Amino acid sequence: MGRVLVALGGNALQRAGGHGTWPEQVAQMRSTAAVLATLVVDGEELIITHGNGPQVGTLLRQNELAERELPRRPMDVLGAETQGQIGYLIEQELTAALVRAKVPRTVLALVSRTAVSRKDRAFKHPDKPVGRYYTEAEARTLRKRESWEMEYDGARGGWRRVVPSPEPLRWIEGEGLRRLLPHGWGAHIVPVVTGGGGVPVIETSQGTYEGVEAVIDKDRTAALVAATLGADTLVILTDVPAAAVGFRKPWEKWLGEVRAKEMETYLQRGEFGEGSMGPKVEASLRFLRTGGHRAIITDPPSLARAMRNETGTRIVPD
Amino acid sequence: MGRVLVALGGNALQRAGGHGTWPEQVAQMRSTAAVLATLVVDGEELIITHGNGPQVGTLLRQNELAERELPRRPMDVLGAETQGQIGYLIEQELTAALVRAKVPRTVLALVSRTAVSRKDRAFKHPDKPVGRYYTEAEARTLRKRESWEMEYDGARGGWRRVVPSPEPLRWIEGEGLRRLLPHGWGAHIVPVVTGGGGVPVIETSQGTYEGVEAVIDKDRTAALVAATLGADTLVILTDVPAAAVGFRKPWEKWLGEVRAKEMETYLQRGEFGEGSMGPKVEASLRFLRTGGHRAIITDPPSLARAMRNETGTRIVPD
Numbered sequence: 001m002g003r004v005l006v007a008l009g010g011n012a013l014q015r016a017g018g019h020g021t022w023p024e025q026v027a028q029m030r031s032t033a034a035v036l037a038t039l040v041v042d043g044e045e046l047i048i049t050h051g052n053g054p055q056v057g058t059l060l061r062q063n064e065l066a067e068r069e070l071p072r073r074p075m076d077v078l079g080a081e082t083q084g085q086i087g088y089l090i091e092q093e094l095t096a097a098l099v100r101a102k103v104p105r106t107v108l109a110l111v112s113r114t115a116v117s118r119k120d121r122a123f124k125h126p127d128k129p130v131g132r133y134y135t136e137a138e139a140r141t142l143r144k145r146e147s148w149e150m151e152y153d154g155a156r157g158g159w160r161r162v163v164p165s166p167e168p169l170r171w172i173e174g175e176g177l178r179r180l181l182p183h184g185w186g187a188h189i190v191p192v193v194t195g196g197g198g199v200p201v202i203e204t205s206q207g208t209y210e211g212v213e214a215v216i217d218k219d220r221t222a223a224l225v226a227a228t229l230g231a232d233t234l235v236i237l238t239d240v241p242a243a244a245v246g247f248r249k250p251w252e253k254w255l256g257e258v259r260a261k262e263m264e265t266y267l268q269r270g271e272f273g274e275g276s277m278g279p280k281v282e283a284s285l286r287f288l289r290t291g292g293h294r295a296i297i298t299d300p301p302s303l304a305r306a307m308r309n310e311t312g313t314r315i316v317p318d
Numbered sequence: 319m320g321r322v323l324v325a326l327g328g329n330a331l332q333r334a335g336g337h338g339t340w341p342e343q344v345a346q347m348r349s350t351a352a353v354l355a356t357l358v359v360d361g362e363e364l365i366i367t368h369g370n371g372p373q374v375g376t377l378l379r380q381n382e383l384a385e386r387e388l389p390r391r392p393m394d395v396l397g398a399e400t401q402g403q404i405g406y407l408i409e410q411e412l413t414a415a416l417v418r419a420k421v422p423r424t425v426l427a428l429v430s431r432t433a434v435s436r437k438d439r440a441f442k443h444p445d446k447p448v449g450r451y452y453t454e455a456e457a458r459t460l461r462k463r464e465s466w467e468m469e470y471d472g473a474r475g476g477w478r479r480v481v482p483s484p485e486p487l488r489w490i491e492g493e494g495l496r497r498l499l500p501h502g503w504g505a506h507i508v509p510v511v512t513g514g515g516g517v518p519v520i521e522t523s524q525g526t527y528e529g530v531e532a533v534i535d536k537d538r539t540a541a542l543v544a545a546t547l548g549a550d551t552l553v554i555l556t557d558v559p560a561a562a563v564g565f566r567k568p569w570e571k572w573l574g575e576v577r578a579k580e581m582e583t584y585l586q587r588g589e590f591g592e593g594s595m596g597p598k599v600e601a602s603l604r605f606l607r608t609g610g611h612r613a614i615i616t617d618p619p620s621l622a623r624a625m626r627n628e629t630g631t632r633i634v635p636d
Binding site: 019020021022058061062063065066069070071073074076077080081082083084085087088089091092095096099100104105106107108109110111113172173175176177179180181182185188189192199201206207208209211 | 340392401407414
């Protein structure tokens with residue numbers, strides 16, 4: 001069998017329409033973990049990465065509500081906190097699922113940093129909305145007081161902070177870790193890495209790192225991690241069973257096995273939403289370009305069948 | 319040279335009398351990291367662990383101030399978040415200090431859980447105060463609504479929540495990690511583990527783990543970690559240069575090199591404060607009983623000299 005990197009996003013961690021309580025997150029992760037355990041039973045070596053959008057949003061809001069009494073922490077720090085929070089959740093639930101499935105492993109969550117470049121054009125054009133909605137007056141104040149970049153969201157009729165979303169260049173802890181791991185480590189541990197895409201840091205000319213307030217697309221970082229740790233399959237878990245062309249149009253067509261070249265054409269044509277399916281397809285194509293054998297886009301209930309090439313979108317080399 | 323486990327507490331992370339801002343924490347950690355780097359220059363293999371008291375206090379208070387809008391997260395989860403936060407801080411500053419000292423290493427912070435027993439008597443007698451002070455009326459409400467155990471602090475004239483402080487029995491990720499690491503790993507990585515003593519979890523009869531609202535003494539866990547990863551020196555960094563008998567009395571005497579038996583006598587006699595130096599001495603003695611060669615209690619400025627046996631309290635086997 002192979003080595004599989006699974007990127008958990010959206011509903012794999014937090015149920016849509018819930019209240020965001022901890023027991024809800026535990027229940028959601030428990031059902032996802034049961035699915036992940038079946039992969040290990042089938043002989044796969046697992047690596048896990050995950051998003052952190054809703055969790056960082058909660059920490060930003062708590063920092064805001066408490067700021068009269070306690071100083072806010074910057075976004076890079078809050079990102080690291082979500083790696084602790086979600087890493088612990090995955091350690092707990094995946095350890096349990098693997099014990100129940102009689103394939104025990106040490107689930108090991110690492111605090112991960114990802115290098116980005118100061119010259120990345122994203123720093124000139126911040127466009128990734130984070131946190132809550134504000135009124136126009138609040139937006140004006142925040143722009144002045146905090147030097148935040150603010151953007152109007154017509155659909156919701158409110159203002160939001162936007163931060164840069166630069167390209168991930170290197171997973172800082174990755175090289176060191178890889179050189180240490182003995183052959184066949186996948187039979188013993190399940191690493192949980194680069195949560196939220198990794199904490200974004202910029203390398204200085206002295207070879208040290210500075211944290212920055214930005215977000216990194218977790219699926220893009222996943223493609224990097226896959227190359228570093230030698231995964232042959234990348235699984236991007238989301239809330240739909242597959243990618244589609246003509247999504248929600250009369251000519252909608254769900255995609256099964258697709259060659260990279262064909263997928264590239266759909267991507268260029270703008271078939272996939274910019275903030276949703278687009279980055280997933282793009283990360284999948286990157287992964288194949290760096291030697292990956294197969295990228296799967298599906299939801300947790302379909303994962304086991306998608307691994308057997310029976311459902312989900314499977315992108316394969318030309 | 320040897321393998322050294324350093325436990326960072328108190329002022330190693332947060333300057334007393336500061337405002338608790340992030341730049342303050344960075345500055346404090348930067349100066350501690352410079353000291354730690356000198357150990358690596360001298361050929362030592364480093365392992366780091368750290369406390370999280372002030373940081374968990376901040377998260378508890380932010381959760382409280384925001385609770386009308388966002389559900390609180392339990393204490394075990396907040397503990398995991400501080401591991402992410404402080405783990406990131408140590409990765410950043412220690413990586414930089416090691417680069418500056420020309421002994422680069424991969425600093426690797428792990429989200430760590432520590433098993434405790436449901437039968438531990440601490441669960442019957444919670445006695446570790448956490449979070450802020452409350453009025454008597456608030457204390458009554460919290461006792462009812464949240465089922466919190468509350469205790470009056472005469473010195474400060476207020477009520478505080480008290481939680482159990484059980485014995486650490488096992489560092490869950492430790493065994494798996496140790497079996498993986500190749501010989502001589504200390505020349506390549508500096509692991510950062512069991513922050514805040516590790517997230518406390520209870521093993522169920524099915525072999526899975528449940529998080530609990532409790533705190534674990536970080537120095538007690540440090541003794542466990544030292545045994546698991548084979549450290550020969552345990553360093554407990556605190557805000558005084560050494561332990562003393564007759565502390566702040568006319569007959570005060572600072573301790574240099576002391577045999578375990580002598581230290582045990584002082585401990586029994588109640589020479590060391592229960593919430594402060596006592597647990598550090600106790601953890602040091604435990605470490606020597608499990609095969610440790612030397613336990614050092616000192617502050618960051620004295621560390622380099624303490625390692626050369628020139629200052630600080632050094633406890634050695636009988």
